[in-house]
Amino acid sequence: MDYFYTEEQKMLRETVRKYAEGSILPAAAAIDRDDVFPRSIYRGLADLGLFGVSLAEAAGGSGLDTVAACIAMEEIACCSGAVGNMYAIPVEAAQLLYEHGNDYHKSWIPRILDGSAVSATAVTEPDAGSDVAGMRTIATLEGDEYVINGTKAWVTFGAIFDFIMVFAKTSREPGQHNISCFFVEGDRTGIVRGRNEALMGMHGLEDCQVTFDNVRIPARNRLGPENRAFKMAMGNFNFSRLMMSSMALGMARAAFEDAYTYAKDRKQFGVEIFSFQAIQFMLADMSMDIAAARLLIHHAARLFDDGQPIAKQAAHAKLFTTDMAMKHASNALQIHGGAGYSSHYRIERIFRDVKLAQIYEGTNQIQRLIIARQIDKEMS
Numbered sequence: 001m002d003y004f005y006t007e008e009q010k011m012l013r014e015t016v017r018k019y020a021e022g023s024i025l026p027a028a029a030a031i032d033r034d035d036v037f038p039r040s041i042y043r044g045l046a047d048l049g050l051f052g053v054s055l056a057e058a059a060g061g062s063g064l065d066t067v068a069a070c071i072a073m074e075e076i077a078c079c080s081g082a083v084g085n086m087y088a089i090p091v092e093a094a095q096l097l098y099e100h101g102n103d104y105h106k107s108w109i110p111r112i113l114d115g116s117a118v119s120a121t122a123v124t125e126p127d128a129g130s131d132v133a134g135m136r137t138i139a140t141l142e143g144d145e146y147v148i149n150g151t152k153a154w155v156t157f158g159a160i161f162d163f164i165m166v167f168a169k170t171s172r173e174p175g176q177h178n179i180s181c182f183f184v185e186g187d188r189t190g191i192v193r194g195r196n197e198a199l200m201g202m203h204g205l206e207d208c209q210v211t212f213d214n215v216r217i218p219a220r221n222r223l224g225p226e227n228r229a230f231k232m233a234m235g236n237f238n239f240s241r242l243m244m245s246s247m248a249l250g251m252a253r254a255a256f257e258d259a260y261t262y263a264k265d266r267k268q269f270g271v272e273i274f275s276f277q278a279i280q281f282m283l284a285d286m287s288m289d290i291a292a293a294r295l296l297i298h299h300a301a302r303l304f305d306d307g308q309p310i311a312k313q314a315a316h317a318k319l320f321t322t323d324m325a326m327k328h329a330s331n332a333l334q335i336h337g338g339a340g341y342s343s344h345y346r347i348e349r350i351f352r353d354v355k356l357a358q359i360y361e362g363t364n365q366i367q368r369l370i371i372a373r374q375i376d377k378e379m380s
Contacts (some may be wrong), residue, residue: 019044032201060110091243273335
């Protein structure tokens with residue numbers, strides 16, 4: 001498969017793998033146990049230039065492509081799914097500000113890239129998850145200021161963000177054509193950060209509910225045209241679904257590698273359990289599905305970089321890879337037997353972390369709806 005990658009992409013993979021195995025993997029169990037944001041590792045990713053890997057050079061990035069971002073994500077998530085999740089946030093934030101922001105918004109990009117500013121995005125609400133158009137947070141224009149009121153749920157980095165991009169209604173009319181996006185600095189009066197969520201996995205994300213109580217921001221803080229942010233969000237979802245697919249791919253690869261190593265070391269009935277056909281078949285299926293997932297992801301990424309619509313391809317990649325990763329994390333744990341149920345082995349952590357990938361950035365049921373609608377559009 002290396003034949004199809006550029007020398008820059010292969011060099012990036014080796015650089016990220018070396019950092020991930022040397023700095024992230026040794027800290028992964030502690031991140032999971034302590035559930036505290038690992039700022040030094042976050043800054044380490046920034047120091048490698050990874051937050052701008054797919055960002056244009058004109059914006060301070062490396063000027064590589066989406067395939068490169070996916071490669072980096074796979075290597076990071078192979079050592080820690082949680083750190084992979086952390087990596088996606090600044091990559092997507094810098095891209096969003098560059099594509100849709102004004103000069104003020106873009107002035108924050110250098111701080112994103114060097115890791116000195118932590119970003120967050122707020123779309124989901126307690127009563128509006130898959131139904132993005134059903135959000136209730138509202139931003140009212142008063143003179144030259146917007147006043148934001150509402151509550152956002154499951155905000156990654158909600159407890160520590162320096163700025164947050166908030167999606168809110170700019171009128172009370174129903175539907176999706178009245179949603180705008182706002183850049184809100186973290187020190188604005190009226191921002192209330194809730195307690196950290198006690199998540200099953202993906203620890204260290206400082207995930208919490210964030211309430212906006214009459215938060216006033218200058219009108220210049222609106223990101224993009226008024227009432228046009230739904231399309232912006234959907235476009236961003238296509239990129240983020242490729243990132244989440246790559247995150248799941250990395251965890252699936254880690255589960256596969258651990259299962260193989262355990263199967264070669266573990267002996268039952270006087271032989272290594274890898275010699276049993278039942279174990280070989282599970283590992284063969286893992287190898288096949290991991291290869292297929294990588295092809296789906298990188299194909300969609302190349303189309304995305306070529307400016308092609310990828311709603312269906314991104315949904316294919318996200319749906320297949322995350323379901324595959326959950327299935328094979330379970331199989332890898334099964335190969336470990338009782339040992340896999342212990343936190344002494346990282347498969348226990350992978351099993352908990354990977355579940356979020358089926359929910360995050362549009363549940364897999366929503367991905368099936370997207371695919372079906374795209375099929376209908378293409379075939380009718």
